[in-house]
Amino acid sequence: MWRHPLEEGLWLQILERHHAGPLFALTDRNREHLRPWLPWVDNVREVRDSLAFIEEGLERFAQGVGYELGIWLEGNLIGVIGVHRIHRVNLSALIGYWLDAGHQGRGIMTRVTAAVLDDLFLARGLHRVEIRVAPENHRSRAIPERLGFRMEGILREAARHGDRWIDLMIYAILDREWKALRR
Template sequence: MKIIPMTAEACLKRLEPADAEEMFWLTDVNRPYLRQWLPWLDMVREVKDTARFIALTIDQHHRRQGTHYGIWYNGRLAGTLGVHSIDWANRKTSIGYWLGAQFQGKGLMTQAVAAYLDHLVFGEWDLERVAIQAATGNHKSRAIPERLGFRLEGVLRSNEFLYDHYVDHAVYGMLAAEWRSRTSADESGSGT
């Protein structure tokens, strides 16, 4: 079980089959909240649907196409993040994430994405580029790449069908050198 520390109260832990019940519960109790922006809620009706997703992420990891982590806060699953796939020829990927409403406002997702980028995307995998897409109206999700210094690269019109309508997506990008420069500046500025 791979664990990436974030804070004294929070860490990232690679999703495993034992997480299915808690992940389903978190999804289910947040269904109306998550439905505003995530198109897959209707496909998750039972614990076995969540277990199937976790099995796919484990297979994804074994095929070297990335991995998904649970975001754990005080011993409870708060949300998830992971890559959609990895384009090894071009050394790039895109990430997605979600957080239960009861865990909002604690800085968890910003810390989780930063740790994921440090340890995996620009660390272990040594990729050149990562993208984050979010519906233009999803201000909470868009705030994550903006806080982390990603560049807004454009808007994809009618990019995703969300139950009964299309939404535009803002596309943010970060290059490895930009991330390393940002984190170096943060480290050198912290001691002054």
């Protein structure tokens, strides 16, 4: 992947090493916004932590088990969407995402997630895609709900946020369901 235009001024592009500076700046500006849901934010202390994240995504891309895409609006990096754990036998994968606080509420992540689902189901031939979300994260839950995912269950205390354990809701969609919705 590519530079994938979604609409005027909005595109996705695989994160590369030279994006580490802008990615760190974006993360640094959004610490308060991300911390309740993405506790890794406190481990990102300098540009080389963002670089390590990008390199790990490139490694996943090279191995065919995932990728990390930057979301650009009018030339500015405004968020990230990542694909994890592409399973070559089960043809399944997980999606995770985050967006700059100031760009929320415009449907950007819904459109971006739909584009990634097109890539996973139509281009890569996957069978099942999951999104895992904390029950209290209503903004994030709305994305799979809007895109036709089904809530399949709850992983109890599956994520650790400091000294707290967080439940995760599993949302999933199958290739035939996505293709039927796109018709």
